[in-house]
Amino acid sequence: MSLTNVWVQTQSDGLVRADQVVGVDAHTTPALSGKPSRWLLDVVLAGPLGSGTRDGWTVTMAHRTLVQTAEDPGDAPAALVRLLAQLDLVNAAGIVTATRADARDDDGPGRPGPAGDVVAGGGRVRLRFVPFAGPEPGHHTGAEYL
Known part of the structure; x- marks a missing residue:
């Protein structure tokens, strides 16, 4: 993937550039x-x-949480990919x-919701x-103008 201009919002770690993602995972936490x-x-x-x-040096994988749910997120990993x-x-x-997703939403799994959102799982x-919002017409975006 060449998603250098797409970012993924994590729950507590800010934004992660999408081209750095090597996997998507859904799993449970232990009950404490x-x-x-x-x-x-x-x-x-x-x-x-x-x-x-x-x-x-040991290279390990870092997991960054996007969302927590009480129920199995189902096909959300596949939908994200x-x-x-x-x-x-x-x-x-x-x-x-x-x-x-709010339980009161009328949208079913896999169907677009308001503003084209995808509800999954x-x-x-x-x-x-x-x-991202595009520049106004006539506003230069070349490196020499930034």
Whole structure:
């Protein structure tokens, strides 16, 4: 993918450039005392995390959570990958967000909602792409004008 102009909003780590995503994962957290297990929709990034030893540096995967749900997000990982592939085809620029869909929404899974959002999965995760606003006509955007 060459999604250098598409960013993915994480729940607590800010924005991640979409071309850095090497995987999408949905998994549960362990139930802790007094807290129920939750489903997480994560993007997976490859990067040098951890610590070095005499034997070398260990490269591990970093998971960045996009949204938490009480229910299984179903096909939300596949829907996110499909959305990124579609954005790659049109050379898009903007931000992808994932939110829990409101249970009162009339939209069914896989059908566009308001503003063209895609609702995916039994856990009702809403994926939305918001393109960056283009420059006003006559405003130069070349590097020499920035």
